[in-house]
Amino acid sequence: MFETVPVPILQMKNIWVSYDSQPALKGVDFDLHPGEIHAVVGEHRAGKSTLVKLLSGVVVKDEGRMLFKGQSIEYFTTKSAIQQKIGMMYQHLNVIPTMNAVQNIFAGRDIATWYGSLKRSTMIKQVQEFFADMNVDIPLNVPLKFLSQAQQHMIELAKVLSINPEILIFDEIANKFTPHEMEYIYKLLFTFKQQGKSVIYISHDRNWLRIDCYCRDSIRWMQFSRRSREYVRGFPGSALYHPPFKCAGDVERFHVLASTD
DSSP, X not given: OOOOOOOOSEEEEEEEEEETTEEEEEEEEEEEOTTOEEEEEEOTTSSHHHHHHHHHTSOOOSEEEEEETTEEOSOOOHXXXXXXXEEEEOSSOOOOTTSOHHHHHTTTOOOBOTTSOBXXXXXXXXXXXXXXXXXXXXXXXXXXXXXXHHHHHHHHHHHHHTTOOSEEEEESOGGGSOHHHHHHHHHHHHHHHHTTOEEEEEESOHHHHHHHGGGOSEEEEEOTTOOEEEEEXXXXXXXXXXXXXXXXXXXXXXEEEOOOO
């Protein structure tokens, strides 16, 4: 009996991206399945952030093909990414300092009545529920520039979660949060997986994988932004790549992005 190969929610094939003629991605292949936690690991300037910024609409590919839910898509915009429920927390703080928490979380997505009046009480209630779930106490009516960096990061996370994302992307966030706050995020990864949603976690730190790789389904190693070789356990015609660390559980897929030189 043949095993059914799961259909990816996202496929990228032979992706090329350059910044002012300087290559950032060179023929990269990438896929993401529903209910998968996919780690992308590599050194600085390996192209990790460029890869996921294609999904958030910040970057547009030069060449290659993207399939989203089986449909070919030329590019995402920041608006279409949100409409497709792709949420991303960037490496650098991405908030509006002159706005308060509620205004930041619903910026560009205000909840309004049919005649255009804002449903402020509804938005405030939703933000209070987000903060209660996160176990944080953050004032709602204070501009973010008067809040701590840690509070601003939690507001940014709440904004990402407010779109109810089907794909959640974290780009080098470990330095943003305290160990206690990271525990909440790790639990969040498991919740998303159990709900059949997908997570892409970007990191340059191999120690993160050593500590927490038991919850990772896939690991893609990015080096020099070159075309990837993929090794998938349990699929016909594939080999198995053993990473240089031990995992506490069964990590099903490993991806290697290596030099073609």
